[in-house]
Amino acid sequence: MVLLMLLIGSDTSYSCDVSLTTERTTVELGSRVAMTCKVCPGNSIVKINLTGMQIADYWKPLNFYSVTNTSAYSISTDILNNISHIYLTVLSLTKDQAGTYTCQIVGTQNQSSVTLLYAVPVNYVEMIPRDKVSLLNNVTTNMFSCTSSTGRPTPVIRWYTDNKTPGYYADDSDITTLASSITNSSASGDTTTSHLTFTPSTDDHGQMLYCNVSNGYGQIMSNTTPLIEILRLPSKPVIFHNANLVNGSITVMENKTLSLNCVSEGNPNPTITWITPSFSRSTPVLTITNIQTNDTGMYTCRANSTLSPTNSIPFENNITTLLSTEVISFFSSTASSRMQDWKF
């Protein structure tokens, strides 16, 4: 029974402090804003102020209510379960009408406030770095950040990679989960800075990175969309003779021409150097005409390149493959036993 009364009487049994409320506290300039001041039972005189300046009043005993500026505000009231509701409407919010509204029962400390802020649409987001970046595969970088213009409500930044289809957004990857945001608040609104913690893979090569920002009034793309380049170390060189893979060793007949092609891939393209016991040449295709038995020996193909990741020190890297080369004369003592190895 007591519980039932509490439920039915929930409106009259509320703590009976005056309460001023509005649906949204951040509102676009020019929009209509409805506020409600609930006043407890009693013969009250109520004033509504905006930052100390009176804009409306209500005399319950006379059911009299008014606003000081009828082109700026409208007012109406009703009484429900003995609780007065004062409905104050800002007809078209101006910057001057943003601020703290206070509904006060005159002669008491019995008051309630809401602060109205006018919305500030965010209008740009700046990406750092601006230009192409060179990254090492599988090495985490923190170099990317996006900073919004000042906005209210707080601007929200999202991150994307473009899947190599600039201008086409449907297939872009949302990588916002890799980012964390900091908000800097000031009287004119909030600035959001988002830092991306990104571990690139070779699949990211050729993608563009961008962010966008929104605070509820459309969305804005970052001013720049840096291209991602993934640097790759030279691959282990592979050696071909007449388009056939040779692995480890090769046997050649004297007086012939030996032509070897050494292939290594990387980004940037590696420089290929052949090193034989008697000379070295910076070329992928090594051609020795009229080869002699004294050209026998260990041949080395070396692929090297200089990797220059953005914001870090360039470094050289090389990788080699060895080829044991034997030049035989037809009548040499080992020739007959090697006949079956001859490929050419």
Ligand SMILES: *[C@@H]1O[C@H](CO)[C@@H](O)[C@H](O)[C@H]1NC(C)=O
């Ligand atoms: C409203 O409040 C007044 C003053 O407290 C009281 O006299 C009156 O009976 C109340 N009316 C209702 C309907 O509760």
Ligand SMILES: *[C@@H]1O[C@H](CO)[C@@H](O)[C@H](O)[C@H]1NC(C)=O
């Ligand atoms: C509201 O404004 C009136 C008149 O300017 C003033 O007397 C009163 O103290 C103000 N109340 C509050 C809560 O600012």
Ligand SMILES: *[C@@H]1O[C@H](CO)[C@@H](O)[C@H](O)[C@H]1NC(C)=O
């Ligand atoms: C009344 O409100 C209108 C609209 O906000 C404004 O242009 C005007 O200056 C106000 N008048 C006074 C006396 O404050």
Ligand SMILES: *[C@@H]1O[C@H](CO)[C@@H](O)[C@H](O)[C@H]1NC(C)=O
């Ligand atoms: C506020 O005013 C109402 C009505 O005058 C009164 O019943 C209530 O006790 C007051 N509350 C405070 C905290 O002063």
Ligand SMILES: *[C@@H]1O[C@H](CO)[C@@H](O)[C@H](O)[C@H]1NC(C)=O
């Ligand atoms: C990336 O690096 C981490 C450690 O830094 C390693 O555990 C992982 O296997 C690497 N992944 C690839 C694809 O190289």
Ligand SMILES: *[C@@H]1O[C@H](CO)[C@@H](O)[C@H](O)[C@H]1NC(C)=O
């Ligand atoms: C926040 O903004 C103030 C003023 O614009 C600036 O001085 C300060 O460096 C900013 N802080 C951060 C963390 O961006």
Ligand SMILES: *[C@@H]1O[C@H](CO)[C@@H](O)[C@H](O)[C@H]1NC(C)=O
């Ligand atoms: C940009 O941000 C908005 C809102 O935050 C989001 O809905 C939208 O999908 C994003 N746009 C693109 C092109 O990814």
Ligand SMILES: *[C@@H]1O[C@H](CO)[C@@H](O)[C@H](O)[C@H]1NC(C)=O
């Ligand atoms: C070359 O031979 C070695 C051992 O005989 C083998 O492990 C390796 O996979 C071969 N490489 C190629 C490219 O065939």
Ligand SMILES: *[C@@H]1O[C@H](CO)[C@@H](O)[C@H](O)[C@H]1NC(C)=O
């Ligand atoms: C191999 O011997 C020939 C003479 O038979 C000589 O002209 C040539 O320079 C020698 N080559 C090497 C690599 O020693």
Ligand SMILES: *[C@@H]1O[C@H](CO)[C@@H](O)[C@H](O)[C@H]1NC(C)=O
């Ligand atoms: C490769 O190594 C040589 C030294 O043997 C060096 O002069 C050259 O600049 C290197 N090339 C690249 C692309 O790193």
Ligand SMILES: *[C@@H]1O[C@H](CO)[C@@H](O)[C@H](O)[C@H]1NC(C)=O
């Ligand atoms: C090749 O790389 C090794 C380490 O991997 C280094 O010691 C050497 O100096 C490099 N050689 C050249 C010519 O760059």
Ligand SMILES: *[C@@H]1O[C@H](CO)[C@@H](O)[C@H](O)[C@H]1NC(C)=O
């Ligand atoms: C290579 O040429 C020399 C001189 O012309 C000759 O004596 C030798 O027999 C030749 N070797 C072969 C395998 O034909």
